[in-house]
Amino acid sequence: MNVTVLTLFPEMFSALLVGGIIKRAVESNRISIETIDIRDFAKGPHRTVDDRPYGGGSGMVMKPEPLAGAIRHAKQSHPGAFTLVLTPQGRLFDHGLARELARCAELILVCGRYEGIDDRICQDLADEELSIGDYVLTGGELAAMVVIDAVGRLLPGALGNEQSAQEDSFSTGLLEYPQYTRPRSFEGFDVPDMLLSGNHGAIRQWRRQASLVRTFLERPDLLLDQPLTPEDIVFLERLHRDIEITLDRHSTTS
Numbered sequence: 001m002n003v004t005v006l007t008l009f010p011e012m013f014s015a016l017l018v019g020g021i022i023k024r025a026v027e028s029n030r031i032s033i034e035t036i037d038i039r040d041f042a043k044g045p046h047r048t049v050d051d052r053p054y055g056g057g058s059g060m061v062m063k064p065e066p067l068a069g070a071i072r073h074a075k076q077s078h079p080g081a082f083t084l085v086l087t088p089q090g091r092l093f094d095h096g097l098a099r100e101l102a103r104c105a106e107l108i109l110v111c112g113r114y115e116g117i118d119d120r121i122c123q124d125l126a127d128e129e130l131s132i133g134d135y136v137l138t139g140g141e142l143a144a145m146v147v148i149d150a151v152g153r154l155l156p157g158a159l160g161n162e163q164s165a166q167e168d169s170f171s172t173g174l175l176e177y178p179q180y181t182r183p184r185s186f187e188g189f190d191v192p193d194m195l196l197s198g199n200h201g202a203i204r205q206w207r208r209q210a211s212l213v214r215t216f217l218e219r220p221d222l223l224l225d226q227p228l229t230p231e232d233i234v235f236l237e238r239l240h241r242d243i244e245i246t247l248d249r250h251s252t253t254s
């Protein structure tokens with residue numbers, strides 16, 4: 001996959017090359033990350049990239065011309081690229097979208113600064129606006145790096161271990177089960193016995209149930225659109241019944 005990033009701060013993207021899976025994916029040519037400095041497409045002695053907002057208000061807005069020049073330049077080199085602008089009002093990025101984007105051969109990511117970018121850029125030159133979450137950043141660069149990281153690790157061969165991405169939280173649609181490594185006892189807290197049993201079937205079941213309970217407690221919204229297996233239903237019904245038994249005891253004794 002090729003990712004072309006349009007930004008006023010190309011140096012920021014060297015952060016992706018500091019260690020880890022994305023660095024290796026770059027080194028093994030699974031992903032190439034190219035940056036284009038939007039200021040290179042600004043005209044005039046001052047290479048101005050921002051201007052005051054029509055209608056008034058505080059702060060500055062990115063001018064459309066340098067952005068349009070940079071996007072058209074990127075599209076010339078990558079005619080089939082899917083063009084995304086990182087903005088707080090975009091479609092919410094999630095693991096499902098990361099998986100879809102991982103199937104693209106070429107992406108163009110447009111990063112805004114100041115109070116935002118001239119809306120005609122989003123309307124005319126981008127395929128989609130993307131938001132990494134409901135908060136405001138000082139620029140689109142960190143959002144673009146989040147997208148590159150999440151998508152990059154899903155590219156074939158990026159993890160070295162194809163199972164890891166499949167076993168991920170969100171591949172199951174549930175939160176991850178708790179993980180433990182040595183030592184067996186740490187500051188008075190022990191690793192659950194089941195994980196030391198060597199019974200792989202029982203361990204798989206324990207992990208699935210731990211995922212279900214975690215998801216119910218922390219993110220019940222995720223369970224609404226996930227397919228549950230018959231075994232999941234049996235487990236949850238047993239839990240439900242045990243809770244009811246406990247509650248009944250309390251209401252008859254108090």
Ligand code: 4G4
Nearest residue numbers: 086087088112116131132137139140
């Ligand atoms: C475009 C328009 C993305 C870019 C406005 C970008 C949050 C996200 C920016 C802005 C961003 C996100 C300055 C408001 C840059 N902030 N949630 N900031 N702003 O993905």
